[in-house]
Amino acid sequence: MPAPAPLGASALPPGTYEGTVVLVTGGGTGLGKAVAAEFARLGADLVVASRKAEHLKAAEDELSALGGRVLTAACDIRDPDRIAEVFDLAEETYGLPHVLINNAAANFPVPAEDMSPNAWRSVVDITLNGTYFMAREFGRRHLAAGTPGSIVNVGASYAWTGGPGYAHSAAAKAGVKNLVETLAVEWGPYGIQVNGLVPGLMPHEDMTADIRANLDRVRAAGLRQPALRVGRPRELGWAATFLASPYARFISGHTLVVDGANWQRRDLVPPEVVPIREQLGRGRFDAAP
Ligand SMILES: CCCCCCC/C=C/C(=O)SCCNC(=O)CCNC(=O)[C@H](O)C(C)(C)COP(=O)(O)OP(=O)(O)OC[C@H]1O[C@@H](n2cnc3c(N)ncnc32)[C@H](O)[C@@H]1OP(=O)(O)O
C-alpha cells in the first residue's frame, strides 16, 4: 500500500480539538504517544496517565512541544481509587476530560502452558480491568454532569481470531471489544460514544524487548503483510482523532481496524503448523518448576 501522508499532516480542520480535554492512558510511549500527538496538533489539552516517571516525562517534553497543554499523572489503571484521583486532578486543572483514549495495555509472548497464574492476572488486570475502570470513572462523571463524551478503547485483532502465544492478552482484548459494544448501548442515551480502535503491526521505538523480539521474527520471515509494509503510528492517531471528532458523532459501538487487511488474510494453501513452543524457541514442556 502507498506510504501515508507525512507526519504533521491532518485530514481534520486545524483547531478541531481546541477547548477539548483528551485523557490518554499510556500516552508517554509508542502508539499512545503518537495518538496523543495527533490530538495535540489539533489543539487538544492532554492528560497523560501511566505508571513510570520516565514515560510521563517523555509525554510532557514531546507533547507540549506540539502546542497544547499537557498534564501528566502517575497512575496504575488497576487501581480504581487512584483513577478517581487522576480524574479529580484533571477536573481541577482543565475540567472533565471530553475524550478518553484507553490505550494502556500489557503483553508478552508465552505459551499458555508456561504462563503462571500471576502472569495471566497481570495482563488481564491491566488490559481488561484497567480499561473498564477508566471507562467507568469517565462514564459516571459524565452521567452525573449530564455532559457528552467519547471513549476509544485500543484493541488488537486477535480479539476476533484468538492469539496463539498471547492467550492472556487475546482474551483480555476480546473483553475490551465486547465492552465497547455493551457500553455504547448503555451510555448512548446520555451522549457518550464508545468505539474501539485496533492497530496492526506498528513498530515504534518504545516496544518492549519481548514484543520487539517477536517483530524481529516476523521481519525475518519476510513481513507477510497484505499491505507489504507495516503501519505508522500516526495512522492510528489519525483514526483516533476522526473517531472522537464532531465528524463521527453517529459512530458508536464500532471497532475500526487499521491494519492494511492483515487480520483478514487467508491463503489457498494454509501455512505450515509450527507449535508456539517451537516458534518461541522453547524446548519440550516440563511441568516441574
Ligand atoms: C510483532 C507482533 C506483535 C504482536 C503484538 C500483539 C498486539 C498487542 C500488543 C501489546 O499489547 S503491546 C503492549 C506491550 N506493553 C507492555 O506490556 C507494557 C507494560 N508491561 C508490563 O508492565 C509488564 O510486562 C507486565 C509483566 C505485564 C506487568 O508488570 P507488573 O510489574 O505488574 O508485573 P510483574 O510483577 O513484573 O510480573 C507479573 C507476572 O508476570 C510474569 N511475567 C512477566 N513477564 C513475563 C514474560 N515475559 N514471560 C512470562 N511471564 C512473565 C512474572 O513472572 C509475574 O508472574 P510470577 O512470577 O509472579 O508468577
Ligand SMILES: NC(=O)C1=CN([C@@H]2O[C@H](COP(=O)(O)OP(=O)(O)OC[C@H]3O[C@@H](n4cnc5c(N)ncnc54)[C@H](OP(=O)(O)O)[C@@H]3O)[C@@H](O)[C@H]2O)C=CC1
Ligand atoms: N504496537 C503494536 O503493533 C500493537 C499495539 N496494540 C495495542 O496498542 C496499544 C499501545 O501499544 P504500544 O504503544 O505498542 O505499547 P507500549 O508498551 O509502548 O505501551 C503500553 C503503555 O501502557 C502503559 N501501561 C502499562 N501498564 C499500565 C498500568 N498498569 N497502568 C497505567 N499504564 C500502564 C505503559 O506506561 P507505563 O509503563 O508508564 O505504565 C505504556 O505507556 C496497546 O493497547 C496495545 O495492546 C495492538 C496491536 C499491535
